Amino acid sequence: MSGSPAAVPVLRLEGVYKSFQQTDVLRGIDLTVNEHEVVALIGASGSGKSTLLRVINLLERVDDGRVWLQGEDISDPRTKIDAVRARIGVVFQHYNLFPHLSVLDNVTLASRSVHGIPRRAAEKRALELLDAIGLADKARDYPDRLSGGQQQRAAIVRAIATDPELLLLDEVTSALDPELVGEVLDLVRQLKKTGTTIVMATHEMSFARDVADRVAFLDQGSVLELGTPAEVFGSPREERTREFLARIPR
Amino acid sequence: MTTTAALTPPARLPSTVELERRAFRRRQTGRSVLLGFASTLVFAVLVWMFVVNTPGWTQVQQTFFDPAVALKAWPRVFDGLLLNIRVLLFSAVGVLIVSLLIATLRTLRGPVFFPLRALATGYTDLFRGMPLIIVLYLVGFGLPGLDVFPKVPSAVWGTVALILTYSAYVAEVWRAGIEAVHPSQVLAARSLGLSHGKTMVKIVLPQALRKVTPALMNDFVAMQKDVGLISILGAVDAVRAAQIETAATFNFTPYVLAGLLFVLLALPMIRLTDWVTARMRRREQIGGVV
Numbered sequence: 001m002s003g004s005p006a007a008v009p010v011l012r013l014e015g016v017y018k019s020f021q022q023t024d025v026l027r028g029i030d031l032t033v034n035e036h037e038v039v040a041l042i043g044a045s046g047s048g049k050s051t052l053l054r055v056i057n058l059l060e061r062v063d064d065g066r067v068w069l070q071g072e073d074i075s076d077p078r079t080k081i082d083a084v085r086a087r088i089g090v091v092f093q094h095y096n097l098f099p100h101l102s103v104l105d106n107v108t109l110a111s112r113s114v115h116g117i118p119r120r121a122a123e124k125r126a127l128e129l130l131d132a133i134g135l136a137d138k139a140r141d142y143p144d145r146l147s148g149g150q151q152q153r154a155a156i157v158r159a160i161a162t163d164p165e166l167l168l169l170d171e172v173t174s175a176l177d178p179e180l181v182g183e184v185l186d187l188v189r190q191l192k193k194t195g196t197t198i199v200m201a202t203h204e205m206s207f208a209r210d211v212a213d214r215v216a217f218l219d220q221g222s223v224l225e226l227g228t229p230a231e232v233f234g235s236p237r238e239e240r241t242r243e244f245l246a247r248i249p250r
Numbered sequence: 251m252t253t254t255a256a257l258t259p260p261a262r263l264p265s266t267v268e269l270e271r272r273a274f275r276r277r278q279t280g281r282s283v284l285l286g287f288a289s290t291l292v293f294a295v296l297v298w299m300f301v302v303n304t305p306g307w308t309q310v311q312q313t314f315f316d317p318a319v320a321l322k323a324w325p326r327v328f329d330g331l332l333l334n335i336r337v338l339l340f341s342a343v344g345v346l347i348v349s350l351l352i353a354t355l356r357t358l359r360g361p362v363f364f365p366l367r368a369l370a371t372g373y374t375d376l377f378r379g380m381p382l383i384i385v386l387y388l389v390g391f392g393l394p395g396l397d398v399f400p401k402v403p404s405a406v407w408g409t410v411a412l413i414l415t416y417s418a419y420v421a422e423v424w425r426a427g428i429e430a431v432h433p434s435q436v437l438a439a440r441s442l443g444l445s446h447g448k449t450m451v452k453i454v455l456p457q458a459l460r461k462v463t464p465a466l467m468n469d470f471v472a473m474q475k476d477v478g479l480i481s482i483l484g485a486v487d488a489v490r491a492a493q494i495e496t497a498a499t500f501n502f503t504p505y506v507l508a509g510l511l512f513v514l515l516a517l518p519m520i521r522l523t524d525w526v527t528a529r530m531r532r533r534e535q536i537g538g539v540v
Contacts, residue, residue, distance in 0.1 A: 015265065063268070064262075064267075065265070065267075065268075077271050077274050077275050078274070
């Protein structure tokens with residue numbers, strides 16, 4: 001890695017390969033994400049978006065290639081995997097809140113058990129975050145009592161409660177009713193304003209166009225097209241990108 | 251998939267970084283295997299040294315681990331074990347039928363079925379609470395005493411007692427499995443016009459079976475050794491045979507022999523349970539190293 005420390009990207013992937021049995025899911029992914037940048041991954045189902053996010057969070061081991069987080073090679077087998085994951089926030093499509101814990105306990109769990117923050121301080125911070133998104137009155141409720149949109153916003157708060165260096169969003173609105181999508185997307189917009197570095201897989205093209213600094217179109221396991229939303233959506237260079245965008249209602 | 255296969259270059263060679271990582275992982279694996287082997291060896295040696303150096307070891311060795319006595323007891327104990335296996339097979343089939351019946355009765359809805367439901371509930375309450383030995387005495391000595399049943403070997407009464415007790419436990423396992431099937435499945439089946447009964451047989455029970463297989467197999471393993479308790483009714487099974495041999499020689503080796511045979515009997519089932527459980531876990535979880 002060359003350049004001054006300031007130029008070190010938050011995330012860098014180089015030639016990442018991953019296959020399951022006979023299926024090659026990722027075939028030589030190169031991608032760089034800089035600080036405060038929001039990168040949207042778009043592409044058809046099975047194009048490798050989710051697998052890519054799982055690779056970044058070390059939930060999948062790469063078959064080849066390297067992944068750097070803040071200049072540190074986290075694809076190296078000597079990496080302390082849990083320590084890396086503690087620095088990355090993840091939000092899943094199906095929220096994955098813990099049903100046996102209250103919203104507050106969901107949000108403070110990592111702060112308390114991984115980062116060793118005392119309960120009082122962790123809860124104070126969590127309540128501030130929940131208050132900011134209007135969920136403070138739900139803090140003591142259990143996740144199943146909340147609407148899908150509220151659950152997903154709680155899940156996002158859980159992911160950012162530990163101030164991660166990178167936030168991964170895996171199709172966070174795909175499981176939501178249309179009228180609940182807006183509140184979740186608004187929260188992501190707020191995160192962008194506060195400077196959070198985000199990589200998100202999404203099917204919401206208008207949202208990607210609106211929020212992302214750059215858009216990566218994944219096709220059959222490789223980044224086929226990468227550029228600003230204006231470039232990728234406005235004048236796609238690749239035939240396959242055009243085909244994909246034509247099929248998507250916007 | 252044919253198109254991707256056509257696009258894939260025939261063989262992509264791994265990069266030097268990846269090769270180095272693989273070599274590192276191999277070294278790590280080798281090291282942990284070696285470490286595991288060494289620690290096992292040290293542990294085994296320590297335990298052995300301790301046991302052998304206890305003051306009473308020679309005495310215990312003669313009384314419990316005498317090869318000559320074991321050899322002499324072998325034919326009788328082995329014959330007894332065959333009886334255990336026969337009782338086990340009949341009990342297993344009986345438990346499967348009775349427990350399913352009880353579980354189904356407990357899930358019946360509607361006021362008409364109240365007596366059946368209450369009966370099933372009472373049955374599971376009673377037989378899960380009652381110690382197996384007492385059930386064995388009541389059934390094995392009580393029922394023949396009524397003088398209405400034909401004279402049958404005590405092993406048959408032992409089988410009946412085992413079925414009564416174990417059906418109560420296994421019925422609860424079934425019920426847990428039935429209740430763990432998501433209500434939406436019943437909803438979907440009933441929406442197609444399937445009756446309550448057909449919904450149970452075609453939709454709920456197959457899914458319940460998958461959920462409770464490990465628990466059922468665990469209960470089977472537990473029953474495998476409880477079969478030895480029929481000896482208290484006088485049936486000459488492996489335990490009783492060992493007792494007879496022990497009484498003749500004042501040496502407890504036949505008991506150890508019978509115990510080892512029971513372990514050998516249970517081992518295949520235990521391994522099978524582990525394998526089935528592991529396979530189900532693999533099938534229900536997507537990949538990942540978590």
